Amino acid sequence: MKKIVIFGVGLIGGSVALALKKAGSAAQIIGVGRSTDSMQSALDLGVIDAACSDASQALQYADMVLIAAPVAQTASILTSIKPALAPSTVITDAGSTKSDVLACAQEILGEQFNQFVGGHPIAGAEKSGVTAATTDLYRNKNVVLTPTEATNADAVQRVRELWQLCGASVTEMPAATHDSIFAAVSHLPHLLAFALVDDIASRQNAEQLFGFAASGFRDFTRIAGSHPEMWRDISLANRTALLSEITAYQDELSRLKHMLEQSDGDALHTLFERASTARNNWAKLRDQ
Numbered sequence: 143m144k145k146i147v148i149f150g151v152g153l154i155g156g157s158v159a160l161a162l163k164k165a166g167s168a169a170q171i172i173g174v175g176r177s178t179d180s181m182q183s184a185l186d187l188g189v190i191d192a193a194c195s196d197a198s199q200a201l202q203y204a205d206m207v208l209i210a211a212p213v214a215q216t217a218s219i220l221t222s223i224k225p226a227l228a229p230s231t232v233i234t235d236a237g238s239t240k241s242d243v244l245a246c247a248q249e250i251l252g253e254q255f256n257q258f259v260g261g262h263p264i265a266g267a268e269k270s271g272v273t274a275a276t277t278d279l280y281r282n283k284n285v286v287l288t289p290t291e292a293t294n295a296d297a298v299q300r301v302r303e304l305w306q307l308c309g310a311s312v313t314e315m316p317a318a319t320h321d322s323i324f325a326a327v328s329h330l331p332h333l334l335a336f337a338l339v340d341d342i343a344s345r346q347n348a349e350q351l352f353g354f355a356a357s358g359f360r361d362f363t364r365i366a367g368s369h370p371e372m373w374r375d376i377s378l379a380n381r382t383a384l385l386s387e388i389t390a391y392q393d394e395l396s397r398l399k400h401m402l403e404q405s406d407g408d409a410l411h412t413l414f415e416r417a418s419t420a421r422n423n424w425a426k427l428r429d430q
């Protein structure tokens with residue numbers, strides 16, 4: 143790869159750039175951003191080789207385009223790319239939702255939709271911006287690709303190689319499967335953390351409550367410090383799957399509430415034991 147253009151040089155896009163540099167890739171890395179300040183930071187930190195404010199100019203001789211901006215920005219970015227998109231350029235993205243991104247790519251790219259490979263690195267943080275980017279963010283992490291029947295196999299292979307160069311393992315699945323999985327294990331947990339912190343913060347004695355909150359609260363709510371725009375976009379894009387997950391969680395809470403109302407210690411113990419075993423098994427497998 144000789145040239146990659148990254149739209150959105152924040153935590154995710156910046157970490158791809160740093161990982162490519164660490165892997166010794168000779169690719170020229172061009173950043174296209176929304177704010178001149180963040181592009182200047184990306185240049186100052188040596189994350190990108192050059193910043194460009196004109197999409198057509200940035201795309202000249204590009205082998206690959208990576209969109210790493212909030213998912214609701216996908217349409218305007220693809221629209222800006224389309225007039226200058228050569229048949230040999232592969233476009234991919236890092237968005238946390240996939241059905242919306244693919245629908246948007248199909249509509250905007252038309253016949254060139256076969257050059258688009260949906261992607262999602264399953265790695266991140268509650269921090270955002272290029273200053274949070276790290277070289278090893280993707281090392282030993284999963285990346286999901288969501289090619290369709292229309293997707294060019296060579297394009298998929300090139301995106302696979304990009305993430306492998308960043309140290310990740312690549313899996314493929316349909317976009318709808320992706321969105322239902324991540325509604326359950328990523329999007330719902332973020333909403334729960336935001337909701338809990340918002341509830342505590344809006345109480346009259348919030349200062350007192352926060353004053354005594356400790357590591358349990360910190361672990362449960364770390365992700366409530368995440369980027370509001372990013373999570374607004376994810377929530378709306380994956381609204382249907384997320385609504386089902388909220389209902390399932392409300393049902394579980396209702397069962398728990400009933401056990402408490404009945405002072406049913408056996409039922410509570412059984413539930414906690416089941417959850418504790420599942421959580422510990424998951425952590426063991428993950429840390430292997």
Ligand SMILES: NC(=O)c1ccc[n+]([C@@H]2O[C@H](COP(=O)([O-])OP(=O)(O)OC[C@H]3O[C@@H](n4cnc5c(N)ncnc54)[C@H](O)[C@@H]3O)[C@@H](O)[C@H]2O)c1
Nearest residue numbers: 150152153154175176210211212213237238266267270271
């Ligand atoms: N943060 C995570 O944990 C995580 C993990 C996996 C995937 N993602 C996905 O990756 C994408 C980027 O997230 P992030 O955490 O890097 O966010 P970020 O806020 O750190 O970076 C996003 C960057 O995109 C820029 N941007 C916004 N609109 C743009 C536009 N129209 N054109 C060009 N640049 C634009 C912003 O200025 C910012 O620099 C999102 O789609 C998110 O869903 C995030």
Ligand SMILES: O=C(O)C(=O)C[C@]1(C(=O)O)C=C[C@@H](O)C=C1
Nearest residue numbers: 238263264265266267268328365
């Ligand atoms: O570690 C975090 O802070 C994250 O939220 C990362 C996380 C997640 O695991 O839910 C968040 C969103 C992404 O799309 C992928 C990963």
